[in-house]
Amino acid sequence: MELTIQSLALSSTTTPIPDYNKGPDPHQALQIHDYLRVSFLRQPAEVKAASQKAIQLFSAHYPETLSKKYFVNVPLVMQWMFGAMQVFMAKETVAKMQWMSYGEELHKYVGEDVAKEYGGQGPGLEEVGVTPRYEQQGAGETVVDAAAAKEVAI
Template sequence: MTSSDTATWPSLSENHPLLQLHSRLPKILSNADHTSIWGVQLSPSSPPVFSTLLILQKYLRSVANDVDKAGENLTKTLKWRKDFGLDQGTASEDFGPDFEGLGYVTKVGNEGGSRDVVTWNVYGAVKELKKPFGDLNRFLRWRLNLMETAISHLNLSQTSTPIPDFGHGPDPHRIDQIHLYEGVSFLRMDPLVKAASRAVIEIMQAHYPELLLRKFFVEVPLLMSWMFGAISLFVSTETAKKFQVISYKENLAKELGNMDDVPAEYGGKGPDLRTLGQRLKTEAHQ
């Protein structure tokens, strides 16, 4: 039995948006023909299952409690996940040497005593442009694999910490994303990179609501200013507020938290990203 099996959601009024959306879940699941998302099996049973309410609350918060829109978006996401095969072992997929060193998942301790999940996208590790970016579908599978791996460390199926209603406090189950551009010169205006970037932005906006805590862009070349223009076209104003550009990589650590969880290269006191990533994998299997 997981902790969420016995967890209790705060009391909800009869007409609360969360209960309204939950009442539509049988139809949503039937239309989508898929029930799994982020390690959670959505259940229409009553009383509502804690982990199911957690997912529904994310969708409600992303559309300011618009029950109709939340139901529509969740249906689309479940259909997309089924078509993309995201709940069929993608997290263990091996992408080979073309993607070696391009992405890591770690955790960083914060002031509240908990640890934030962090994804690191190391674009400077790309040596030959066409290897990771030449096949758009393969790149997307790799990028989504990184995101799904990070989400797995949120333990959404096991947590007993609820998400506050829209406008009543922050969602505690979100991820920091870091994009490292040190040494990058070939990206500039390359059409392969632009296509991949825009595709990722569209997918994240459509199918990963309320999962971004902060996004850091570190040592971004001036010639890549097009990227921020592209992002502004696809994300909400609320999401754009979470973006932060850091000119010098050594300043990143003080934005993240516990220095021991951040590599010395980025102003912390910890080991390199590979070691930190492996450490998290080891913790997850203990």
């Protein structure tokens, strides 16, 4: 999350925010949540807790920096559950989400430059993926070491 926000360079941008619905906003990012090989039935408690915390943080601190969120390789049964949950979510939030069972369909939504695993012509995830490195600060604080992470290019 922090690396994505850093890549938007919001503190140094000179590009104005475009009028609402009049073109893409260069100050927004998209997220891809890939559930390949993730078990929804046997998910460890710490994974669930981390996912919920990440959603809370993004919602509380970065609500206008997300243009779209793609959930790929989601089992069909989970798509039905997400569909039922939409009733309780804000329309604006639901409009930013797209669920799909097959990751190779993603290129239809974000373009052909996306990674090969997502049906695009771009480099594979092994080549462009990011593994954030974390440093412990004082008093249990953890920060992302941006210099140690590779840049993401989907």
